[in-house]
Amino acid sequence: xxxxxxxxxxxxxxxxxxxxxxxxxxxxxxxxxxxxxxxxxxxxxxxxxxxxxxxxxxxxxxxxxxxxxxxxxxxxxxxxxxxxxxxxxxxxxxxxxxxxxxxxxxxxxxxxxxxxxxxxxxxxxxxxxxxxxxxxxxxxxxxxxxxx
Amino acid sequence: xxxxxxxxxxxxxxxxxxxxxxxxxxxxxxxxxxxxxxxxxxxxxxxxxxxxxxxxxxxxxxxxxxxxxxxxxxxxxxxxxxxxxxxxxxxxxxxxxxxxxxxxxxxxxxxxxxxxxxxxxxxxxxxxxxxxxxxxxxxxxxxxxxxx
Amino acid sequence: xxxxxxxxxxxxxxxxxxxxxxxxxxxxxxxxxxxxxxxxxxxxxxxxxxxxxxxxxxxxxxxxxxxxxxxxxxxxxxxxxxxxxxxxxxxxxxxxxxxxxxxxxxxxxxxxxxxxxxxxxxxxxxxxxxxxxxxxxxxxxxxxxxxx
Amino acid sequence: xxxxxxxxxxxxxxxxxxxxxxxxxxxxxxxxxxxxxxxxxxxxxxxxxxxxxxxxxxxxxxxxxxxxxxxxxxxxxxxxxxxxxxxxxxxxxxxxxxxxxxxxxxxxxxxxxxxxxxxxxxxxxxxxxxxxxxxxxxxxxxxxxxxx
Numbered sequence: 001x002x003x004x005x006x007x008x009x010x011x012x013x014x015x016x017x018x019x020x021x022x023x024x025x026x027x028x029x030x031x032x033x034x035x036x037x038x039x040x041x042x043x044x045x046x047x048x049x050x051x052x053x054x055x056x057x058x059x060x061x062x063x064x065x066x067x068x069x070x071x072x073x074x075x076x077x078x079x080x081x082x083x084x085x086x087x088x089x090x091x092x093x094x095x096x097x098x099x100x101x102x103x104x105x106x107x108x109x110x111x112x113x114x115x116x117x118x119x120x121x122x123x124x125x126x127x128x129x130x131x132x133x134x135x136x137x138x139x140x141x142x143x144x145x146x147x148x
Numbered sequence: 149x150x151x152x153x154x155x156x157x158x159x160x161x162x163x164x165x166x167x168x169x170x171x172x173x174x175x176x177x178x179x180x181x182x183x184x185x186x187x188x189x190x191x192x193x194x195x196x197x198x199x200x201x202x203x204x205x206x207x208x209x210x211x212x213x214x215x216x217x218x219x220x221x222x223x224x225x226x227x228x229x230x231x232x233x234x235x236x237x238x239x240x241x242x243x244x245x246x247x248x249x250x251x252x253x254x255x256x257x258x259x260x261x262x263x264x265x266x267x268x269x270x271x272x273x274x275x276x277x278x279x280x281x282x283x284x285x286x287x288x289x290x291x292x293x294x295x296x
Numbered sequence: 297x298x299x300x301x302x303x304x305x306x307x308x309x310x311x312x313x314x315x316x317x318x319x320x321x322x323x324x325x326x327x328x329x330x331x332x333x334x335x336x337x338x339x340x341x342x343x344x345x346x347x348x349x350x351x352x353x354x355x356x357x358x359x360x361x362x363x364x365x366x367x368x369x370x371x372x373x374x375x376x377x378x379x380x381x382x383x384x385x386x387x388x389x390x391x392x393x394x395x396x397x398x399x400x401x402x403x404x405x406x407x408x409x410x411x412x413x414x415x416x417x418x419x420x421x422x423x424x425x426x427x428x429x430x431x432x433x434x435x436x437x438x439x440x441x442x443x444x
Numbered sequence: 445x446x447x448x449x450x451x452x453x454x455x456x457x458x459x460x461x462x463x464x465x466x467x468x469x470x471x472x473x474x475x476x477x478x479x480x481x482x483x484x485x486x487x488x489x490x491x492x493x494x495x496x497x498x499x500x501x502x503x504x505x506x507x508x509x510x511x512x513x514x515x516x517x518x519x520x521x522x523x524x525x526x527x528x529x530x531x532x533x534x535x536x537x538x539x540x541x542x543x544x545x546x547x548x549x550x551x552x553x554x555x556x557x558x559x560x561x562x563x564x565x566x567x568x569x570x571x572x573x574x575x576x577x578x579x580x581x582x583x584x585x586x587x588x589x590x591x592x
Contacts, residue, residue, distance in 0.1 A: 014482055016173055016475045020166035020222045026357040027164065027326035031460045034323075038458055049519045061322040065361035071423070074168045075482075075493045127367070162334055164327045174505040175474035179312045182471075186310055186371075197371045209470040213509035219571070223345045275515070312469055316462035316518045323460065370464045 007043060007082040009036035010101065013072050023071035029113050030064070033096045036080035037117070044139045055133045058124045062091070066115035070100070077101040078112065087140055090121045090129040155191060155230040157184035158249065161220050171219035177261050178212070181244045184228035185265070192287045203281045206272045210239070214263035218248070225249040226260065235288055238269045238277040303339060303378040305332035306397065309368050319367035325409050326360070329392045332376035333413070340435045351429045354420045358387070362411035366396070373397040374408065383436055386417045386425040451487060451526040453480035454545065457516050467515035473557050474508070477540045480524035481561070488583045499577045502568045506535070510559035514544070521545040522556065531584055534565045534573040 011032050019025040041048060041059075051057055072078050079099045086093035098112045123130040159180050167173040189196060189207075199205055220226050227247045234241035246260045271278040307328050315321040337344060337355075347353055368374050375395045382389035394408045419426040455476050463469040485492060485503075495501055516522050523543045530537040542556045567574040 012479075014475070014479050015167045015169065016175065016478065018168035019163045020168065020170050021163065021354055021356065022168050025164055026360075027323045027330075030323035030326065031458070034460065035456075035458050047519055049517075058317055060317065060367075061364060063361070063363040064322075065359070067359040068357060073493075075491055160331075162327070162331050164330065169502055169504065174508075175471045175478075178471035178474065179310070182312065183308075183310050195371055197369075206465055208465065208515075209512060211509070211511040212470075213507070215507040216505060219504075221345075223343055311463045311465065312471065314464035315459045316464065316466050317459065318464045321460055 007036070007040045008099075009039045009080045009082070011035065011078050011080060013074055013076045013078065015074060017072075018074050023073055024076075026068060029066065029068070029072075029098060029115075032078070032080050032098060033115060033117065034061075036082050036096065037094065037119075040082040044136075046136060046139070051133070051136070052124050056124050057130055057133070058122045058127075059092075059119050060122055061117060062120045063118040064115055066113055068113045070109070070112045072098065072100070072112050084140055085116075087132075087137065090131050092119045092121075092132070092140070093117065094119070155184070155188045156247075157187045157228045157230070159183065159226050159228060161222055161224045161226065163222060165220075166222050171221055172224075174216060177214065177216070177220075177246060177263075180226070180228050180246060181263060181265060182209075184230050184244065185242065185267075188230040192284075194284060194287065199281070199284070200272050204272045205278055205281070206270045206275075207240075207267050208270055209265060210268045211266040212263055214261055216261045218257070218260045220246065220248070220260050232288055233264075235280075235285065238279050240267045240269075240280070240288070241265070242267070303332070303336045304395075305335045305376045305378070307331065307374050307376060309370055309372045309374065311370060313368075314370050319369055322364060325362065325364070325368075325394060325411075328374070328376050328394060329411060329413060330357075332378050332392065333390065333415075336378040340432075342432060342435070347429070347432070348420050352420050353426055353429070354418045354423075355388075355415050356418055357413060358416045359414040360411055362409055364409045366405070366408045368394065368396070368408050380436055381412075383428075383433065386427050388415045388417075388428070388436070389413070390415070451480070451484045452543075453483045453524045453526070455479065455522050455524060457518055457520045457522065459518060461516075462518050467517055468520075470512060473510065473512070473516075473542060473559075476522070476524050476542060477559060477561060478505075480526050480540065481538065481563075484526040488580075490580060490583070495577070495580070496568050500568045501574055501577070502566045502571075503536075503563050504566055505561060506564045507562040508559055510557055512557045514553070514556045516542065516544070516556050528584055529560075531576075531581065534575050536563045536565075536576070536584070537561070538563070 013024055017024050017028045038048060079101050081097045083095045084092060085095050094117045096115045096117060100110045100112055103110045121130055121132045161172060165172050165176045186196060227249050229245045231243045232240060233243050242265045244263045244265060248258045248260055251258045269278055269280045309320055313320050313324045334344060375397050377393045379391045380388060381391050390413045392411045392413060396406045396408055399406045417426055417428045457468055461468050461472045482492060523545050525541045527539045528536060529539050538561045540559045540561060544554045544556055547554045565574055565576045
């Protein structure tokens, strides 16, 4: 199975993202990852609000595991990767990393956190599983993402 | 005109509320103030979700001014006050302070920030002004709030 | 090994916690869980800011896995549980659930989300692992938590 | 007095920014405005973390007033303006608007919210007013911002 290529989304860390420990608050990395997934869908040609209107679906996170390796700080430029790893009938799984853009040296030291995220396609009203629309499936499987 | 008595709501500051400056992130005081207004409505006998279901209204912030005097820090116990200062046909104004619970000394040093908040009553679908339900008006004007 | 008993912390869902999907935004459950862990430490006799001052340590999340079963909505009263499952030299693991307080019926339908959270004890300046202070270890292993 | 030209910063609305009312949560507009001010400083040649390291200063919000006219929704593309209106010895005032990028028609309908924000320059340790560094003052007064 072909899958959409790995996608990268740059994010700047602002004060709102940090906590008094001096680094990004742990829950906020999940926000960064969702921003990147939203942009990944947009790159494939889909707007999440239009998917809701057109197909009556919501894409929601049903499970995730994340490990935090190195903290991001205020003003850091980070990059969030999105890679679809499994596409089911009504669910998808992603591998996502957050990478330190300004750490050019040791590649192993660039990863700040790493997650597996499972998404379910739900009926927007009933909140029950609903098949991913065919057009979306096709685009995910064969779509080409150019990181321009 | 009688108005509901001043109401106080205690809040604990957690990591999520702070930023890397070491203090509560400025926008988060607005969250604290809204929590206190929600509890004020509850004390008067109204649940905001039920107001939406029963009367088809939303209460939204249309304007606010706030001054920040002394910062709150992680783990601080603060108290948010709610005082209705004006009740119109489709709007209300509140005076709200955030008070340092652990500063028992100089009263003037207790106020951390102080705001005036204007709320509009909107039709939940049309997002246009809609009169505040009579029952709510009555309770705000004559209701008694006991800060137990 | 004896461990501190299971602890429960009640939380009310406010507007700030929800998103336009109509339910609590997924990353915000992590905030709820951290609030509960902070209160668990307090119940054991420790304030996180004092631990930093006295021992120079920070307790940070290094990994977590979470599954979301049923969404929480605006105004819901939920309860967050905290249970220490492993205590290492410089790390601890917790099992945490978020429970629907108002669902008294089927116990299985009460759990909204469920997580395993790993915490590391770090030197507050060097951000490197540092042994958990003995006094804290003792309290976690033998402490009694009364959910009054 | 010459002041730095008006500056514009584009922002995309994500799920994290919205609430169950279906629109951007009111406190989150303050985050958008701070992002834009951070980018305005960067455009003038200053990084806020470097200002702290080099000059020992923090720039903090001491007062703001904001009116909300039209709500922003999920997926909206908005633009935040930054205009310095007053530069004092240890404080600055800004006028900031949030503009609907996709509303090309009636100019009056483009403004979603409008704020006046007062910033103080504080000693990063003492949290007391400290003069704005000359180099920063010069850049603000005479700097040219090109909105490329």
